[in-house]
Amino acid sequence: MSESGDGTVPSADEGEAKKDKAMDEKVTPKKMADSNAKKDTGEKKPSASPAVSKATPERKNKPTESSKTDVKVKTPVKTPTSNVGTGKDQKTTTKSGISEKSDKSKTKSTVVASDTNLEKSTKSKDISPAAETDKIPKISTKSTPKDEETSKQKDSSPLVDPSEVPLLERKNDLSSETVITSTPDSQQIPRDRKAEAEEEGKEKQQSGGWNWSKWGTSIVDAASSSVSTFSSQVGEGFHTIIETVETSLAGPLPEDMDEQERRMYEEQGMGDAFNPEVVQSTTAGVTNLTKKVQDKGKSIVTGGLDVLETIGKKTYDVITEHDPGLKRTRNVLFDRGVKPNLSYILREAKEHADEAAAMKKEAEEARKVHFGAMFDEYQGLAHLEALEILSNQSEKRVQSLLGAMPLEALDSIKQELITIKQVFELDEEEEDEGQEHNFVKLITDNLLDLHLGTTPDKLNKAHEKIRQWIADFYEKDEKEEKTPSKVRLAYKSLMGLSEIHEAAIQALAEMTAKSVEQFHKAGELILLKKDANKTFLERAKCLASLTKVLCTEAGILSSKFVKCLNKVAESAESEDSHKITMMVTNVYLEATNSSTYTQDAFQLLLPVLQQGVIENSEVLTQ
């Protein structure tokens, strides 16, 4: 740094002037920016955009100066500028130094350095500028090539339109303040250097350079093409990005220059070491090539990186703009659990199917113990409906017949109609429920007494089936009891319970349906067979007793089934007691239901009989 301080001497002239001004500026800090820019040849504060813009032309105006200064600037570059800057900064720290976002480490270092530099710079005035210029390049190249790089990278941005410069570049600018001066030179310098290099170390480049350049060009071509395609692809729809990409691509030039320069030096050194002989013409070509390669390579690399960075940034911005917290994006990208996959769908479908099957089974079971449903299944409802139709028709007929009947005839027939009606008013008290009777005989006798030619087959068949079931149950139960295994009994009892319940309901439903059917048939035949040997009163009595028998039978059957249930319940565990009670209640309930249906069917026959009475009497009267 001390050397560099010496190096800065030429700029010190400026530095002096600046100093003076700087002092003034302290008083008027507002002007600082402008004045700084002017003094430092625009090195200062690119952050203050107007100042920079103004500064740049100045630089150009002083090419000669710059050429000198450049040399100094390169290596120690920082020092003078930083001096000036820091000098001001120290006083107006908050404004310039800190606000400029420049790397803190840098600023700090520069601040520290600045003091020393300041002193040196002031001293350096005395030293002749010419001597220094000679010195400087060597020093610079050897001592701090890296600094150059960094500083020049920073320079790149100023070349780009400063007003448009995006954030990224602005940062570069900040750090680059100091270097700015060097930029114009850097372009020139390489040439000078090259000339030297050409003279000095051509040979090395020649021999090794050809291959290298070849290789380089091929790579460059491939890389550039890929980059261009990439950018063009991405570019669609992202104009803004493309713009930044373009600027950044344009930017790297100075860096490349610098890089080239450095390499030149290296090569130079190598060349010196190896072979001093030079073939100028070839070297020129080689250098051109290498330069090109370097240019392109660098620009591609940096440009590509910039593109990636900008794209990344933009993408993030675009996403976050519409998706705060990236919640949705995260869901889309990572939340696979929510996504329905095949196995999940299949499992769900299976569950649905199972559910439906279970429901169907349940409904089927429920239907089997549902008296109404079973009654319908045995066509009891249909017969009842048909009987109703007949009954309604007969009633209408009776009304019309009675209306059309002469008074005398009406009086004579009235008594018979009333007696029949009385028969239909059943005495419920007479029902001696539970008392065993010969069902088959009673039914058959009653039906025969009807003289309608109806057979009790269906009724008797149904009845027989039910009795057989009950008999089978007791028989089976006795067998089971002989080999009592507690576990089996408990299991069997549960099965038995619902089985008995189901059988009871079905038996009652079937019996009722057959009873209704029997009454329906009786009604049809009463209407058909008018040539009755039997009086309608007798038929009515037969039907009434038939009804009684059927109702009694329903009661007997229900109590038999309840006995079966209770028998099973004895061996069953207490937990089932509620279930058993429910079933018993249900069986008794449906037994009364059955009786109701039977009695309803019987009542529907009244108009039919009345019609028969009237029509027969009419025949008689006629």
Place this chain on the structure above:
Amino acid sequence: MSYAYLFKYIIIGDTGVGKSCLLLQFTDKRFQPVHDLTIGVEFGARMITIDGKQIKLQIWDTAGQESFRSITRSYYRGAAGALLVYDITRRDTFNHLTTWLEDARQHSNSNMVIMLIGNKSDLEARRDVKKEEGEAFAREHGLIFMETSAKTAANVEEAFINTAKEIYQKIQDGVFDINNEANGIKIGPQHSPTNSSMPSGGGGSSQSGGCC
């Protein structure tokens, strides 16, 4: 069994043409060569599926004997469909069709679908009525026509189901008022479990911001 609709059918026609056998074949899928004379009316029921809907057919198989005519007539009312059956081996059963048809039309609702059935098609050797005659009669009176065999079950299913389809179509067309039970159509008890249609989570409405 839950069903969407219940259709009431009547089967009519001369005695001995095979009405009860047709019903038995349709409901029990069996054939009984000797069948008792039907007294008044007998019943059969079966579930079929049309257009994915369960439909229960409640079939009234009437007695064909002339003596029962007065009673069976009263059962016509409230039928959605009628199977008018004749025996292809007995021309007289075919000749009585007009009377049956008049009876049916008179005692039932005007929208009743009538299917003309020439039964005993398995007895081709004893055929007395040509198929074309049956077709012509059906065309003339606006009936659907089919030759069936209750013995071999040929076309039995089709006869019942095609009638149901016709009725179903009439319901769709709004010809039948399903709420009027005199039309022979009842809406079934809805045992179907109430589908708990959960409000589906609001689908993400992605708003694509127009860039550029």
